[in-house]
Amino acid sequence: MHTAYISHALCLKHDMGSHHPECPARIQAIEDRLIAAGLMDWLQRYEASEATHEQLLRVHAPEYLQRIADIAPSEGMVALDGDTLMNPFSYPAALRAAGAVVEAVDLVMRAEVENAFCCIRPPGHHAERAQGMGFCIFNNVAVGAAHALAVHGLSRVAIADFDVHHGNGTEDIFRDDDRVMLCSTFQHPFYPYSGADSGNAHIINVPLAAGTTGEDFRAAIEQHWLPALEEFRPELLLISAGFDAHRDDDMSMLGLSDADYDWITAKLMAVAERHAGRRIVSVLEGGYELNSLARSVLAHLKRLSGF
Numbered sequence: 001m002h003t004a005y006i007s008h009a010l011c012l013k014h015d016m017g018s019h020h021p022e023c024p025a026r027i028q029a030i031e032d033r034l035i036a037a038g039l040m041d042w043l044q045r046y047e048a049s050e051a052t053h054e055q056l057l058r059v060h061a062p063e064y065l066q067r068i069a070d071i072a073p074s075e076g077m078v079a080l081d082g083d084t085l086m087n088p089f090s091y092p093a094a095l096r097a098a099g100a101v102v103e104a105v106d107l108v109m110r111a112e113v114e115n116a117f118c119c120i121r122p123p124g125h126h127a128e129r130a131q132g133m134g135f136c137i138f139n140n141v142a143v144g145a146a147h148a149l150a151v152h153g154l155s156r157v158a159i160a161d162f163d164v165h166h167g168n169g170t171e172d173i174f175r176d177d178d179r180v181m182l183c184s185t186f187q188h189p190f191y192p193y194s195g196a197d198s199g200n201a202h203i204i205n206v207p208l209a210a211g212t213t214g215e216d217f218r219a220a221i222e223q224h225w226l227p228a229l230e231e232f233r234p235e236l237l238l239i240s241a242g243f244d245a246h247r248d249d250d251m252s253m254l255g256l257s258d259a260d261y262d263w264i265t266a267k268l269m270a271v272a273e274r275h276a277g278r279r280i281v282s283v284l285e286g287g288y289e290l291n292s293l294a295r296s297v298l299a300h301l302k303r304l305s306g307f
């Protein structure tokens, strides 16, 4: 069993300021934990390439891509929204983040690895077709899904999003494209205040109240996600892997534990085994308490890699 680990040094250079929770230390904490556990040597490591204009254009409006290129600073910082900033490394880092998912899709589709984890930032699932927001510039997981459809000829791709925030960007991009199923669990009402009533046959939104426990989370997945995924029979499973629903993460008020991330990973692997030739591409989204983030990614990757 082989698992790819894809990142790029530029993902550590994108920096939105010393008090911003979406910080380079997130990747350092994850990598420290993977090294300490002896898992890093078990993974096949790759450097992300830049996503091409053509790859980004499949999910983003041309005017938006032009705007990002135009405002990307050569010094100082510019704000995309109230909490999404760009420093001189943000644009190239965002291109590598999206490119990592494209590369991961190519690797699993060519059966060079069974699954892949993209340890990247900026994250992506809040980025809509024509608007970045919520720490996200390009919708990395959506770029990967669109690449699988366009280049690898797939007709059914699923995205499982267990970040504590609704994947509004991914929904915005694929709402009218039933080749893509999005399953999203999220605290509600909570940022970005979408998703509670916007689902359809292939957008499976599962709002969870503040205080939801790991046990309740598992029951919701069993009730809503798994039957939908079984019926959809995805040929490739992507994961928007945010770890900010962890009980130690004060970004949210859900009560997940390390063990819940292991559990959901195993459940998604079972879906991929039945329908997708085991192909999974997991993409880092949120997760802001560094210790629980690193432990949860370790649990996720131990399960994915069979370590």
Ligand SMILES: [Zn+2]
Pocket (backbone or CB within 6 Å): 163, 164, 165, 242, 244, 285, 286, 287
């Ligand atoms: Zn989040």
